[in-house]
Amino acid sequence: MFISQLSIFVRNSPGSIAEITGILAKAGIDIRAFSVADTTDYGILRLIVNAPDRAEKVLRERGIAVSLNRVIGVQVPDVPGGMHEVFAYLAECGIGIEYGYAFVSRREGFAYAILRVDDKERAAKLLEERNIPMLTPREVYQN
Amino acid sequence: MKCWNPEMETMSRDELHTLQSERIVKAVQYVYSRVNPYRKKMEDAGITPGDIRSIDDLVKLPFTDKYDLADNYPYGLFAVPMREVIELHASSGTTGRQKVVGYTRSDLDLWREVMARTFAAGGVTKDDIMHVSYGYGLFTGGFGGHYGAERIGAAIVPIGTGNTQRQITVLRDFGCTAICCTPSYMLYIAETIEKMGIDPDEIKLRVGFLGAEPWTVEMRDDIERRLRIRTYDIYGLTEVIGPGVAFECDARAGLHVNEDHFYPEILDPDTLLPVPDGTQGELAFTCMTKECVPLLRYRTRDIAAVTHETCACGRTLARISKPVGRTDDMLIIRGVNVFPSQVESVLLNIPEASPYYMLIIDRVGALDTLEIQVELTPDVPVDQIRTLETIQKKIRSQVDSTLGLAAAIRLLPPQTLPRVEGKAKRVEDRRKL
CATH class of the missing domain: 3.30.300.30 (ANL, C-terminal domain)
Known part of the structure; x- marks a missing residue:
């Protein structure tokens, strides 16, 4: 129901993301989705990869500040209003969204929104009740 | 108490006062007759050697500082001809010129003695293996550590600086029990040991003598916890002798100044007058027994306080507080x-x-x-x-x-x-x- 996401603390300077992607490329890790949040001083690079535990290990060995956390991937139909339906529902239920970004599906017709919400257990339950499909670990980690 | 030289380290304050007085009278006559810039400084201040009759007269003498060394670069303050000098060291300074000091055979013996006291206070004996991780070269750290360990008869690993992973392999495989280096390097070694996945218990290290830069109590706790060693603070500066000017004992209540050789004063930073015990000020030293460069009232720029009370360890040597910083670091x-x-x-x-x-x-x-x-x-x-x-x-x-x-x-x-x-x-x- 939840998927693992890597969050990496990076400096706000050219080349700092390439350093991370370089380490992952060398380790043969596939990046499935990413987002960068930035502040004046630093950035947080968030990644969905095919092998999160191994990715965390190789980054940590290089002294990179990385943490592994669990997020939800919500299936969103690729039609006008598809996104709205999901967000309106979560809003109605009072679920707060901390951040989100897109994950492109290999199947046609829909995409996924990766979301970090304030109460992920409850959010997952609500989505299930509404029959809104969620991204499964199986789909993310397949090669 | 682990004392290398109990006679000097636990002498009564009265006897020490007499010894210092004898030595300062001789030292002032010595520099006056041998070092031209000194004679000129004293003449400018209207002082003759006859005015100095005991250590209490020291305050009459003019100060020296890094500019005296810069102005007389490289050998202008040497009191002996080069044929008597057997080693040279230097430290870089903010004046743009190196501060150059020479050592006669007797100066090196003195250095060995004070460094032996330093290591002995931390329990080092001839059974130990001393990893000298200070730089060897013009910097005094490497050789100072080396000479002290040599005097005690410990086995010396003269590794110097650089190549941290190799240093750690040597620490482990050679079974080193003592180390001397800067506290920041000690912390870096701890960090690298953790990164290499080595269990600190595989390393026999027991004591570390750390100095040459200011460090805090918190940093000490961090080092001791991560490496499971006991650390001793050491203090020194090239102009006075190098490491070995003052050392810490098990009481951890300040650093004992080797006062039979180096007389400490704490000066008010504005008036340059001596301040009472316990008050912070600029630290100055007078070398009473050195032959090559016996600086008098040398202003160190380090900020510390002094106490003359007998220490819990039994030593009577005055203690300076861990320097909190430097007037030029401030x-x-x-x-x-x-x-x-x-x-x-x-x-x-x-x-x-x-x-x-x-x-x-x-x-x-x-x-x-x-x-x-x-x-x-x-x-x-x-x-x-x-x-x-x-x-x-x-x-x-x-x-x-x-x-x-x-x-x-x-x-x-x-x-x-x-x-x-x-x-x-x-x-x-x-x-x-």
Whole structure:
């Protein structure tokens, strides 16, 4: 129901993301989705990869500040209003969204929104009740 | 108590006063007759050697400082001809010229003696293996450590600086039991041991003699916990002898000055008059027994306090407090006196922050700005900006209350600030004053 996401603390300077992607490329890790949040001083690079535990290990060995956390991937139909339906529902239920970004599906017709919400257990339950499909670990980690 | 020279280290204050008085009278006559710049300085001050009849007359003498060494570079303050000099050392300084000192055979013996006292106070005996991780060369650290261990008869591993992974392999495989290096390098060794996945118990190290730069109590705790060793602070400067001017005992109540050779004074920074025991001021030393460069009332720029009370360890030698900083390390930011070591104390109490930091001082318009760059520790949860902002705020408020000064805190990823094997550079002052 939840998927693992890597969050990496990076400096706000050219080349700092390439350093991370370089380490992952060398380790043969596939990046499935990413987002960068930035502040004046630093950035947080968030990644969905095919092998999160191994990715965390190789980054940590290089002294990179990385943490592994669990997020939800919500299936969103690729039609006008598809996104709205999901967000309106979560809003109605009072679920707060901390951040989100897109994950492109290999199947046609829909995409996924990766979301970090304030109460992920409850959010997952609500989505299930509404029959809104969620991204499964199986789909993310397949090669 | 582990005393190398109990006679000198536990002599009564009265006897010591007599000994110092005899020695200072001789030392003043010696430099007056042998060193032209000294004679001129004394003549300018209207003093003759006859005016110095005991150690209490020391205050009549003019001071010396780094500019005297720069002005007389390289050998102008030597009191002996080169045929009697058997070793030369130098340290770089802010004057742009190296401070060059020479050692006669007797000066080297003196250095061996005071360094032997230093190591013996930490329990080093001839059964130990001493890993000398200070730089060998013109810097006095390497040779000073070497000579002290040699005098005791410990086995010396003269490894010097550099190649940390190899140093750790040597520490482990050679079974080194004692080490001397800078505290920042000791911490870097601890960090590298952890990174290499070596269990500290595989390393036999028992004691470390750390000095050559200011370090805090918190940093000591960190080093002792991570390496499971006991550490002793050491103090010295090239101009006086190198390491071995003062050393710490098990009581950890200040550093014992080898007062039979080096007479300490604490001076009010403004008036340059001696201050009472317990008051902080600039530390000055008078070399009473050296032959080549016996500096009198040499201003160290280090800030410390002194006490003459007998120590719990039984030594009667005066103790200086761990120097809190240097008059030339001291930063004046928006009129507030700031020592980098204060920032270090704050960071060592914040688990999310590593002890690696850099102070960047700049001036925007008429206002000084202070930015503190801090490395995060690798296990900080970094997913949410909110968490990071909380860490930033915590550091900012603690810095603010410790320094009495607002600073901008910039968080950096782990391992981004440069690691050094010698003295760490932690300040970048970009102000054009």
